[in-house]
Amino acid sequence: MMKDTLTLENVASESDFLRNTVLEDPDPKWRKVVDELLAARDLEDDWDGQGAKAPSIEVVDTSLVLVQKLRTAGFAPPNDFGPSVNGAMTLAWRSDTSSMEIEVLSSTRIEGYRWRKGDDRAEQFAL
Amino acid sequence: MKAEDDPVSDDEIVLRLIWHQFHKEDDSLPIKPRAFHPRNDEATGISVFRLACVSQPVDVLAALPKIENRPLYLIAGLSVASLRKIGLTVTPDKIEAVPGHALLGELNCNSWDTDKATWKPKVEELARIASGNIVHRAGSKTVDG
Numbered sequence: 249m250m251k252d253t254l255t256l257e258n259v260a261s262e263s264d265f266l267r268n269t270v271l272e273d274p275d276p277k278w279r280k281v282v283d284e285l286l287a288a289r290d291l292e293d294d295w296d297g298q299g300a301k302a303p304s305i306e307v308v309d310t311s312l313v314l315v316q317k318l319r320t321a322g323f324a325p326p327n328d329f330g331p332s333v334n335g336a337m338t339l340a341w342r343s344d345t346s347s348m349e350i351e352v353l354s355s356t357r358i359e360g361y362r363w364r365k366g367d368d369r370a371e372q373f374a375l
Numbered sequence: 376m377k378a379e380d381d382p383v384s385d386d387e388i389v390l391r392l393i394w395h396q397f398h399k400e401d402d403s404l405p406i407k408p409r410a411f412h413p414r415n416d417e418a419t420g421i422s423v424f425r426l427a428c429v430s431q432p433v434d435v436l437a438a439l440p441k442i443e444n445r446p447l448y449l450i451a452g453l454s455v456a457s458l459r460k461i462g463l464t465v466t467p468d469k470i471e472a473v474p475g476h477a478l479l480g481e482l483n484c485n486s487w488d489t490d491k492a493t494w495k496p497k498v499e500e501l502a503r504i505a506s507g508n509i510v511h512r513a514g515s516k517t518v519d520g
Contacts, residue, residue, distance in 0.1 A: 254411070328402070331409075361492060
């Protein structure tokens with residue numbers, strides 16, 4: 249499912265790229281993804297009233313860079329996207345037969361998982 | 376109603392509080408698996424509430440410390456039998472705010488962090504079960520108004 253190896257080092261150096269491309273995406277579905285990820289920048293700890301950890305700016309920005317790279321690589325917009333309660337950002341694609349999730353945990357730690365319906369375990373893949 | 380000390384039986388339903396942003400009505404999977412990710416301090420499992428121990432599902436909103444957050448949660452039911460099928464057990468864990476608090480002990484922050492490959496399909500299944508049994512929607516009127 250992954251078309252390219254993604255390299256996400258030096259996220260800070262991507263900031264111009266981020267401003268000029270991700271933030272002005274003309275596709276409304278991708279724009280919605282970007283808007284929701286951007287909204288996570290404003291979250292503070294305990295954003296759900298039950299102690300959820302807010303994602304760091306670094307994690308949010310890394311997820312934005314990742315989104316743009318996935319879009320450029322020809323991926324469809326994820327079905328589900330946004331913060332998890334443990335400070336990660338999650339992107340998920342689901343169909344009737346299979347699922348794929350990517351969790352951004354830091355600028356250098358991104359985990360991918362995919363599985364088919366009925367599988368006991370997901371397959372982890374590197375990004 | 377059951378007493379909190381009564382054993383948990385397979386015919387019971389447990390309730391899970393779902394943050395409103397983890398629910399998208401028009402999606403094929405309305406409740407998102409993120410609603411079942413353990414928080415970083417949930418070392419003993421994620422929280423649920425035994426329906427048999429409260430008079431109505433909305434009673435469990437009292438577990439939320441901030442009253443202003445209560446309209447922002449929906450409540451979904453999961454049968455204990457369905458949880459058992461995916462390897463989860465319901466363990467009573469009394470708290471002061473609401474009777475019937477319990478934990479899904481296997482699904483805790485440590486096991487999540489070390490074995491997500493196992494948990495990802497299971498958590499998706501939890502979301503699927505919960506999506507089919509939403510018993511209270513965010514913003515719905517409660518007894519407290």
